[in-house]
Amino acid sequence: MDIRTRLISTAEQLFDRYGFTATGMDRLTQAAGISSRTLYKHVGSKNGLMAAVLNERDRRFHRLVGADNIDALFDALEIWFAREGARGCLFLRAWGETGGSVPEIAEAMARHKQRLRQRIDEIVVAEIGRRDDELAEAILLLFEGATHAATYRGGAAVDGARRAAHRLVETARAPRRR
């Protein structure tokens, strides 16, 4: 495996499991099986590594969440949690641990969340045949909620989010008479 890929992948795992600040560079180089000199040649700094991890995760996330309907969206989330565990959104965690003051990290998070919202917009159009900002916002909130509630409620959180999303889609499809 490519050395940079291995570095970023092991860093992602350690950051996710133990936190960013709490994970030292020694532990990181040892787990990745590379020297610290090589690490700094590749990513420049710890912040650079964090940003690289986030950008790689964003790519991987959107490769998985590629479908165009509600079920596929929450199925993807369920698969993700089954594979890697649920410890909250890594982008928000990185942003929080750095106090929002590291530009590369803040930007990575902003990009990720913006893309997520776009994907949900597309799903809404595929589901009800037109744009609906209120519905998209609600699904985003359910997705975000499931991401974080899954840390303490497990997979049931994803089920609940999927069901609620379906109900909201139904009311959006056939708006109540008044």
Added chain:
Amino acid sequence: MDIRTRLISTAEQLFDRYGFTATGMDRLTQAAGISSRTLYKHVGSKNGLMAAVLNERDRRFHRLVGADNIDALFDALEIWFAREGARGCLFLRAWGETGGSVPEIAEAMARHKQRLRQRIDEIVVAEIGRRDDELAEAILLLFEGATHAATYRGGAAVDGARRAAHRLVETARAPRRR
């Protein structure tokens, strides 16, 4: 002001703004205006301080979220964010930064989330006159989603969650004929 109260209150602010691990004890003692010896007499350790901060926050949170209807619930969240800013759930952040391996912190988070779920159960009963686990779960997810989405979407996230919750309450009040 009582010294312990001042300590925990300033610690809460610093932890929230800059992260737990990134906030050193020196910075903490200086901001609180106390010596490190006094700090350790009061809370024993940094983990002890973190747990104390979380437990105090839980008390404060439930004092604010004391109402028994949907609007009051999300109004409380909006007021909270206006007062203190939105940087994600501090309980989840503490749990994540410590890798979930500090018992006092994991327990503080578990208690907090359990109480939140109970409060929402009560709100559901007050709104529709009976228990409804699916509805309560959905509202919890919207609340959790708003808490985290507000970090990057601002107060609009709370509005969206409130509207979605109202729609779900409506469908639960008058279940669709089939």
Added chain:
DNA sequence: CCCAATGTAAAACGATCACTTTACCCATGC
């Protein structure tokens, strides 16, 4: 009146932090 409690200031603890440097190894390619 003084003892105990509670606070301060400041230094020291060893460990660990992110990061750099020094010195060396070993392929590949002109």
Added chain:
DNA sequence: GCATGGGTAAAGTGATCGTTTTACATTGGG
């Protein structure tokens, strides 16, 4: 046939980490 690029190991950088210690001030109650 040797320079060069990319890697290693390991020591060292000064700073900062959480925590403890030493020595001293203040104050309220028996």
